[in-house]
Amino acid sequence: DIQMTQSPSSLSASVGDRVTITCRASQGIRNDLGWYQQKPGKAPKRLIFAASSLQSGVPSRFSGSGSGTEFTLTISSLQPEDFATYYCLQHNSYPRTFGQGTKVEIK
Amino acid sequence: QVTLKESGPVLVKPTETLTLTCTVSGFSLSNARMGVSWIRQPPGKALEWLAHIFSNDEKSYSTSLKSRLTISKDTSKSQVVLTMTNMDPVDTATYYCARGSPPDYWGQGTLVTVSS
Numbered sequence: 001d002i003q004m005t006q007s008p009s010s011l012s013a014s015v016g017d018r019v020t021i022t023c024r025a026s027q028g029i030r031n032d033l034g035w036y037q038q039k040p041g042k043a044p045k046r047l048i049f050a051a052s053s054l055q056s057g058v059p060s061r062f063s064g065s066g067s068g069t070e071f072t073l074t075i076s077s078l079q080p081e082d083f084a085t086y087y088c089l090q091h092n093s094y095p096r097t098f099g100q101g102t103k104v105e106i107k
Numbered sequence: 108q109v110t111l112k113e114s115g116p117v118l119v120k121p122t123e124t125l126t127l128t129c130t131v132s133g134f135s136l137s138n139a140r141m142g143v144s145w146i147r148q149p150p151g152k153a154l155e156w157l158a159h160i161f162s163n164d165e166k167s168y169s170t171s172l173k174s175r176l177t178i179s180k181d182t183s184k185s186q187v188v189l190t191m192t193n194m195d196p197v198d199t200a201t202y203y204c205a206r207g208s209p210p211d212y213w214g215q216g217t218l219v220t221v222s223s
Contacts, residue, residue: 001170034209036154038154043203043205043213043214043215043216044154044203044210044213045213046209046210046211049209049211055211087153087154089154089156089209089210091208091209094159094167095156095167095168095169095170096144096156096159096208096209097156098153098154098155098156099153100153101153101154
């Protein structure tokens with residue numbers, strides 16, 4: 001199975017900050033990576049697929065980059081509604097695997 | 108409008124078999140791109156991918172849970188069913204079904220508690 005290592009596990013940031021979350025795959029997965037946002041009590045919401053393709057309706061302050069084994073989710077200017085937990089998911093091979101999540105909290 | 112909705116018991120006893128149903132609308136389970144996955148999340152913990160069924164009825168399972176899981180579908184009823192045998196308290200979680208891979212649409216989730 002492909003292991004996904006996500007970092008950091010949590011971070012504190014202020015509104016307006018630039019935030020970066022990293023996901024590393026245990027083997028190359030081309031650009032087959034998605035990013036999800038989850039708020040308490042809610043189902044995850046897809047933000048990015050294929051590493052850098054923005055899901056329709058998602059604000060442009062969210063962006064994804066990377067290929068192979070290292071990937072990044074960037075929030076260019078953190079907004080109050082962005083405080084949530086973020087997960088990466090590799091969709092290169094089965095079984096699919098998620099990262100362990102990054103909780104973005106208010107500083 | 109695409110929707111998915113999970114249904115099943117809220118409480119199961121240890122050693123019992125869990126059966127969950129995902130009823131979908133707004134797309135067909137026979138669509139080549141529209142497989143369905145099951146994903147779970149224990150309280151306060153990370154998401155865990157469980158299983159996926161493709162439009163051609165091929166299946167894929169979590170390596171660690173493969174021996175306990177069965178996924179199936181009834182295209183005419185627009186339903187995907189997940190069974191998990193020999194339930195244990197550590198299987199307490201919210202169980203989600205989701206469309207496609209990587210999933211775009213998700214159900215609201217259903218919390219299943221395993222307790223005697």
